[in-house]
Structure formats: C-alpha cells, structure tokens
Amino acid sequence: MFFASDNSGPVPPQVLTALAEANTGYAMGYGADAEMAEVTARIREIFEAPEAAVFLVATGTAANALALSTLCQPFETIFCTPTAHIHEDECNAPEFYSGGAKLTLVPGAPGFDDKMTPEALRATIAKEETRGVHGPQRGPVSVTQVSERGTIYSLTELQALAAVTKEFDLPLHMDGARFANAMVALDCTPADMTWKVGVDAVSFGGTKNGLLGVEAVIFFDPKHAWEFELRRKRGGHLFSKHRYLSAQMLAYLTDDLWRDNAVKANDNCAYLAQGLRRTKAPFLHEPQANMIFAALPRATHQRLFDAGAAYHLWDGPLDGDPQEQVAARFVCDWAIEKQQIDQFLALITQPE
Numbered sequence: 570m571f572f573a574s575d576n577s578g579p580v581p582p583q584v585l586t587a588l589a590e591a592n593t594g595y596a597m598g599y600g601a602d603a604e605m606a607e608v609t610a611r612i613r614e615i616f617e618a619p620e621a622a623v624f625l626v627a628t629g630t631a632a633n634a635l636a637l638s639t640l641c642q643p644f645e646t647i648f649c650t651p652t653a654h655i656h657e658d659e660c661n662a663p664e665f666y667s668g669g670a671k672l673t674l675v676p677g678a679p680g681f682d683d684k685m686t687p688e689a690l691r692a693t694i695a696k697e698e699t700r701g702v703h704g705p706q707r708g709p710v711s712v713t714q715v716s717e718r719g720t721i722y723s724l725t726e727l728q729a730l731a732a733v734t735k736e737f738d739l740p741l742h743m744d745g746a747r748f749a750n751a752m753v754a755l756d757c758t759p760a761d762m763t764w765k766v767g768v769d770a771v772s773f774g775g776t777k778n779g780l781l782g783v784e785a786v787i788f789f790d791p792k793h794a795w796e797f798e799l800r801r802k803r804g805g806h807l808f809s810k811h812r813y814l815s816a817q818m819l820a821y822l823t824d825d826l827w828r829d830n831a832v833k834a835n836d837n838c839a840y841l842a843q844g845l846r847r848t849k850a851p852f853l854h855e856p857q858a859n860m861i862f863a864a865l866p867r868a869t870h871q872r873l874f875d876a877g878a879a880y881h882l883w884d885g886p887l888d889g890d891p892q893e894q895v896a897a898r899f900v901c902d903w904a905i906e907k908q909q910i911d912q913f914l915a916l917i918t919q920p921e
C-alpha cells in the first residue's frame with residue numbers, strides 16, 4: 570500500500586533488459602553513444618520537432634535548473650506558482666544554476682495555488698521590471714504539467730499562458746516530471762502539449778514513470794544547444810558512461826512503454842479516487858492524473874500507517890484530535906496492484 574510517491578515503485582523489466590543489452594562491448598562516452606543518437610531521433614519524431622535539441626540528465630531538479638538557467642540571465646526573474654517544484658522542492662537549484670536569478674510567484678485562481686491564470690501571470694509580469702536597473706528583469710515563465718497538486722492545464726489554458734509570455738517576449742518552460750501522465754489524460758500528442766501551444770523547452774520526466782533515473786531536456790529551438798551542453802558539464806551533470814542513460818530513455822520510448830505506464834498509473838489513481846469518494850473523504854483538488862489530495866480523520870491515518878500504508882500527510886501532524894480531518898497526498902504509480910488499493914480502501918471503511 571505504497572502511495573508516497575511515484576518514484577517509490579519498481580522499474581519495468583523492459584528497462585532492465587535494455588540496460589543489459591546496452592551492457593556489451595564499448596561505446597563512446599559523454600553522449601556520443603549510438604543509443605543517444607537514437608534517443609534524439611526518436612524524441613524529434615515523437616514531438617514532431619526535427620530540429621529539437623535533446624539532452625539527458627539524471628534528476629528532474631537538474632533538468633529544470635539547467636533548462637531554466639539556459640533560458641535566463643542572472644539578473645532576471647523566473648515566473649512560477651507558489652507550489653512549483655522549482656520553488657518549493659529544489660533547494661534553490663534554479664537560483665544557483667542561473668547564477669542568482671530569482672523566482673517571482675504567480676498566484677493561482679482564488680483558493681487554488683496549483684495552476685496560474687493568464688490574468689495573474691500578466692499582472693505579475695507587468696509589475697516586475699518597473700524599477701529600471703534596480704529591480705529584477707523579466708525572465709522565463711515555468712509551468713508544471715501535471716501540476717504539483719495533481720491537476721492539469723488544458724491545451725487552451727496552456728495556449729492562453731503562452732500568449733501572455735509572448736506578449737512580453739519571454740520564453741515558456743514546462744516542468745514535465747509527469748509529462749506522460751498529463752498527455753494521456755488530455756489524450757493529445759506531445760507536440761500538442763508543447764511547441765504547438767507555445768512551449769519553448771520541456772523537462773521531460775522519465776523517473777516517476779518507470780525509469781531508474783533519467784529525464785530529458787528538450788529545446789525546440791536548437792540555438793540553446795551549445796549553452797546547455799556547457800552548463801550541463803559545468804554543473805556536473807554530463808555523464809561519462811552516458812549510454813546507460815540513453816538505453817533507459819530508449820526503452821521508455823519503445824513500444825509506447827512511456828504511454829502505457831502513464832495510462833496504468835492514471836487508471837490506478839482513478840480507481841483509488843473512486844473508492845475514496847465512496848468513503849466521503851473530501852478532496853482538496855480534483856484529481857486528473859495520478860495524484861490525490863484528500864482528507865481523512867487522524868484515527869483512520871493511524872490505522873492505515875499501523876497496517877503498513879505509506880503516504881505523506883499534507884497539512885498537519887498525526888498527533889491531535891483523532892476525529893479531526895487531516896489532508897494527505899496519495900500518489901499511484903504504474904505498478905501498484907488493484908488488490909493493494911482494495912486493501913487500503915477496506916482499512917478506511919473498517920468500523921472503529
């Protein structure tokens with residue numbers, strides 16, 4: 570009953586097989602391996618972007634921080650939501666890698682901080698760069714798809730945000746740690762969700778959806794390629810035995826493994842959500858991909874933890890009034906079994 574994160578589960582056998590197959594003979598290092606040429610070709614094809622520059626790194630934080638640092642100057646500011654991973658969960662890596670660019674927070678719709686609105690984005694951007702040489706200059710906008718609260722920007726919403734970034738002539742970055750989960754939920758193509766709506770660069774997640782540890786950074790304009798190369802090396806993220814990163818990403822993109830895993834994770838989450846709704850647990854956000862934020866009484870949390878369930882409480886400690894509701898985050902990956910979800914739901918509905 571493991572709902573702590575989608576990085577907690579196993580790796581599908583196809584990925585390990587691909588690694589074993591890559592593990593023969595010799596290959597050039599630092600991205601000059603034959604598998605990387607295939608990865609680039611495959612990503613260009615999948616994204617319908619024949620010019621795209623493609624790079625692999627091992628963590629999402631490196632992908633975001635290096636991509637954003639390539640899109641901005643140290644005296645600029647990056648626009649993101651208050652709940653953005655780049656703001657809350659990367660230990661200031663974007664600020665560090667960009668050499669001191671700051672983050673400016675864009676509020677969401679009233680009561681919701683998961684997604685930015687075009688109105689708030691426009692107002693927030695307009696307010697920056699009004700102090701001449703004394704203040705931060707406007708820099709890239711970064712959106713997270715799936716959002717950190719398990720919600721998804723529709724293509725129309727992305728288009729509207731991109732229109733605002735273009736008004737100010739700023740680049741648009743997408744943190745796609747859960748890119749595939751969003752894409753299959755929207756039933757669109759990779760191109761639909763990125764360059765066709767005006768996204769300039771993507772952190773294309775692999776780890777949360779079944780890889781050992783690989784994310785791709787994709788720039789639709791190859792003019793950023795050399796700068797990114799240099800920043801990745803300088804930042805210590807250019808892998809010497811690179812073929813093992815390439816082999817993972819290639820397995821991910823072969824036979825639709827990346828889509829299939831995302832469909833499974835989203836289906837598992839929908840099944841859990843359906844069960845939770847039957848228990849009348851209040852939802853904090855409408856789950857649209859593979860994450861649920863819902864509240865349960867402390868006594869129920871205690872029973873679940875005692876039975877070995879793993880997940881994170883979101884807005885309060887376990888100690889306190891046992892009847893009081895405390896929100897929690899439940900994440901489903903591709904591998905969790907329905908039986909484990911059933912066992913979990915049975916524990917929730919079990920009479921006191």
Ligand SMILES: *Cc1c(COP(=O)(O)O)cnc(C)c1O
Nearest residue numbers: 628629630631654713717744746
């Ligand atoms: C997990 C995650 C990342 C990447 O995190 P790493 O731990 O650095 O791999 C980036 N963005 C979001 C929204 C995430 O959930």
